[in-house]
Amino acid sequence: MFKYGVSMLTPAGPAWLDDAAERRRLAGLHRELAPRSAAAPLIDLASNDYLGLVRHPEVLAAATAALRRWGGGATGSRLVTGTTAEHELLELELAEFTGAETGLAFSSGYTANLGAVTALAGKETLVVSDAGCHASLVDACRLSRSRICVTPHGDVHAVAHALATRTEPRALVLTDSVFSTDGDLAPLRDLHRVCRTHGALLLVDEAHGIGVRGVGGRGLVNEVGLAGEPDVIVTATLSKALASQGGVVLAAGRVRDHLIDTARTFIFDTGLAPAAVGAARGALKVLRAEPGLAGAVLDQAAHLARVTGVQPPPSAVVSVILGDPHVAAGAARRCRERGVQVGCFRPPSVPEGTSRLRLTARANISGHERAVVDSVLTDVLAEVRV
Incomplete structure (x- = not known):
């Protein structure tokens, strides 16, 4: 903790933290938490509650029923005590709704992406990631131990070139379906065509697609006819259109089996709280009834x-x-x-x-x-x- 013989500590802690904070302030990048009231009069154009279901009576009733039946927490990892019948019903219902073969619930959309990418990648895999991918996919790339190729946003030709010139035996292509800051759509059909040509898996983050795109909100992957394809893996969050908390991977059964055995954010994380599972099931029920x-x-x-x-x-x-x-x-x-x-x-x-x-x-x-x-x-x- 010394630089040029001078201590970098102050009585309040590391001095560099103050310097970094001042630089952020001058650049207009300082952030503050702003707690909201449960009865806030503000009109909401900031949250991801796209369908307006966070306070829907059916969502609240489903969450309350799960809370009373299973308690406040999952009590352990999914592989120990953290899997309930509620979790398995949610996975089945989401898979059926989106057209996937199976589903696997995680504690958040972030951990779903981390778990899926790190379990499917590795030293023998090239990971090709769109420059506009969500931070959770960026962090998953960093943890994957793979060689990473970041391609320009929406550039299918760059993806094809990366896949065609790779030396690794396996490849994984990452993209959002709906990009979270610009709101534009990924060219999923073209990406899938390129992936299939070059023997790559396509992982699509549908966080902002479920509930918004596709017939009745089934997502962009379903909309473009790729639901259920064996080389397509879908990740999603339950915290946006589905008015809850948590994440899910929707994929072929053998992908689910592989994640249960190898995805560290599944194996070592406490399972999704039952109330959150119930809320998501309630929101999905409303979405089915009101397409x-x-x-x-x-x-x-x-x-x-x-x-x-x-x-x-x-x-x-x-x-x-x-x-x-x-x-x-x-x-x-x-x-x-x-x-x-x-x-x-x-x-x-x-x-x-x-x-x-x-x-x-x-x-x-x-x-x-x-x-x-x-x-x-x-x-x-x-x-x-x-």
Whole structure:
């Protein structure tokens, strides 16, 4: 802890932490937690509750029933005491809904990606990852012990070249289905064609696709006809359209078996809490009964795009790029002051120079809420775009 004979410790701890914090503040990258009230009056355009089901009576009832039956926690890893009948029902129902052969639930979408990639990769595998992949896939690459090739966003030709020139016997291609900051879609059919040509597996993170894309919200993989393909692995989170917490891998049975035996975030992590499992099952039941919710999300997103003057997205994510992180943070603050909660994405969540407001559409926004949102966004963006 010495540099040039001088201690780097202060009575309060490592001095470099203060220096790093000051640099973040000057760059407009300081972040603070903002606890919300259970009865907050803010109109929500920031969360990932795309279908507006977090407080739906059926979701709450299903979560409560599972809580009362199984208790507050899973009590252990899935391989010890952490698997309940509730977990297995959720896996079956999600697989059937999306068109997969089987499913395997994890404690989060993050751990689902870490577990799937690290278990399917290794020293004899080339991992090809889209530059826009979620941080959980980026971290999975770092832990995979594989050679990693990061290809330009959406560039199928670059993926094909990486696969064709590899020296490794195996390959794994990673992509989001709906990219979380721009809201654009991956060219899944073309990626799958390239993967099959070169003997690679395709792993698709459907975190922002389930509940929004496809017939009745079955996801983009299902929409483009790739559901159930043996060389396609789908990961997803339960914390967005399914109004709960947790993650899932949807794939062929032999992939599920392999993950149970080898995925470290499955083997060594406590199982998903029963209440979260129940909530997700309840949300899935609502989505089945109301398949029009997915279309309602896209309609709301198109409206937000018109109000903010950006291109209509093919997903629930409306990205309003403002450039400077100070400007983006200020715009988000002014929206909040006027009753509208919006997302503010700055580096490292997005590339330098692309700080933005990230608006997320919600299927159940009311007419009154829409009018307030329209007024607030129009005024705030007029101020910052001058």
